[in-house]
Amino acid sequence: MEGPGPVKNERDLLYSEEEEALRAAVRDLLADQCDAPGVIARTESDTPHHLALWKTLTDGMGLAGLLVPEALGGQGATHREAAVVLEELGRAVAPVPYLTSAVVATEALLACGTDDLLRELASGTSIGVLAVALNVAPGAAHKLVRHDDGVLSGELTGIADAAVADVLLVPADDGGLYAVDATAATVTPQTSLDLTRPLATVTLDGVRGRLLGDAEPAVRRALRAGAGLLASEQFGLADRSLTETVRYLKERKQFNRPVGGFQALKHRLAQLWLESVNLRAAARNAADALATGEDADMAVTVAQAYAAPVAVHAAEEALQLHGGLGMTWEHPAHLYLKRAKADSLAYGTAGAHREALAALVDLQAP
Template sequence: MSTQPDLLYSEEEEALRAAVRDLLTDHCDAADVITRSESDAPHDLPLWKSLADGMGLAGLLIPESLSGQGASHREVAVVLEELGRAVAPVPYLTSAVVATEALLACGADDLLTRLASTPTIAALAIGLHLAPGAPFRTARLEGGVLHGELTGIADAAVADLLLVPADDGGLYAVDATDVTVTPQVSLDLTRPLATVTLDGAAGRRVGDAGPAVRRALRAGAGLLASEQLGLADRSLTETVRYLKERKQFNRPVGGFQALKHRLAQLWLEVVNLRAAARAAADALAGDAEADLAVTVAQAYAAPVAVHAAEEALQLHAGIGMTWEHPAHLFLKRAKADSLAYGTAGAHRAELAALVDLQAP
């Protein structure tokens, strides 16, 4: 019997939000993110260390018995909202959510303890574009070692540990120093992709790849909606602020009726996205109809996030087109997120199957 989802934020979740926002305000300003994106090292590893070590947020989903926080997907969703608002270049979604969920499915307690108690970064060697349940490429297991090339792996460049699916059906933990990581051209420079080449890499089997990958990608897709929510909400907020300050004909641009209508429509979309993202996080926390809630959230989230980022870019006019303004960071992240863990179209098709509403 399904229960009514709780879409409201608890006091603890709001306190967590405030703490994360304060940290990001002090250590992740837009100018720094832009500068990093132009460099060969776009990830902000000091910020990751503050999140993982200083605040213990890398272990939110990990049980307290394994040195984690024993929290739920609801708290993780709040963190991702704030990271999305800042377009923070940290591997939180890929390591603290996706890789962690895969290890939880496998029961790899020692690796989970390592992720919870150290700033270790893990990455699941699955293409970022794949939806839950989609077929995925595997490495070849030959003579007890792994061979092959896996592409589109997010945050592989800074991973200490890679979780590699193999053709024997197993999921293998591989030290990142035993593989070759080659950067790929990425639209979103704050979440770069890479090709992972295994040429006789040793790996330790931690469990079955099939259920682990599906669980990991489902959580990734569901909680990605919270990142998209943070991005869309920040885009709207900054656009409203700018239009209140920018003047034409001696009056604020935001007072023009046509722009009011555009902002009102976007506000409604963001409010609806908040409901969908919260429902997905709540369902993942309770595992109540989580597949349905995740597909609904992702079917809706990507178009809203892209629309919000596009409106921010256009309504900031000339300044929004400059490299110095962060509007392009939001648009690139929104566009890249629209392909991550399945497109909106793929999730709509999955949703139709879940509710037995097939196309004619």
């Protein structure tokens, strides 16, 4: 009697040739326009966002429209391609509103079917920001503004990239999601740990907005995509931290031998490598699940329950293993640590996602 045939694996998480080509193009662009000294200099200025780089990513490469159908001026790609872009942006700690505009705001508009705004975001002529605090997890309660007689009033805090937004997508207490011209709102910068993704307070004082659709499903969809693809950014950050640390420890010598040859450091690097490759698998699974719609809630919560501790660990080890050099402002290690720490709170903490995962598999939460 013949045994059962091989089980076919229908989900291929390996990078396709097209995805690798996209990665190479984005990495080359970032190497040319987004080096570490330039990013550090921007964090010291009043304009931390790299809008020239954003223009190249959108106008030159069309990457803002990856998730937008071709009929609406987008690329008609999937979350897998967007994840590759975010891996590279994470590796460079690029100060551009890609996650907030090209992913989160775009997903909210896709849920509402707002074709004209989708065209603007896909072309890069407008930057969209969902006016929900960066730390809010998918499905969690969030602050709403007051809708009264056709106008919106209220204050929203912790809004990422609001300083460069052209249109704000604002959830109101009547259950609607409204598009508001950002120039009609008062945007006040907040003190942010991660200066490459600054936060702001958005104040609306009797501002008129355009009703787009129901806020609850749109916000849930947007935050789920944001959380799922954030894991790819966190993987890129962790992988770059590990790569640069290995390179440095091979070059740095002590007692006339490379520091990386010491066994204790080898063990720490090996542990980081294991964590990093596991994070890559979780992030790829989340991106693929978002692209196919299969078990997306599960895949996103698994990825985010794992991603934040790994990214923070990798950034902390990079700073420590670079020794005194890593503690200097001129070295980019602090950029990665601050981004990793900020990302650990974005779209829900690891603990919040573990609780959500427990509910999904019908287990008692820790």
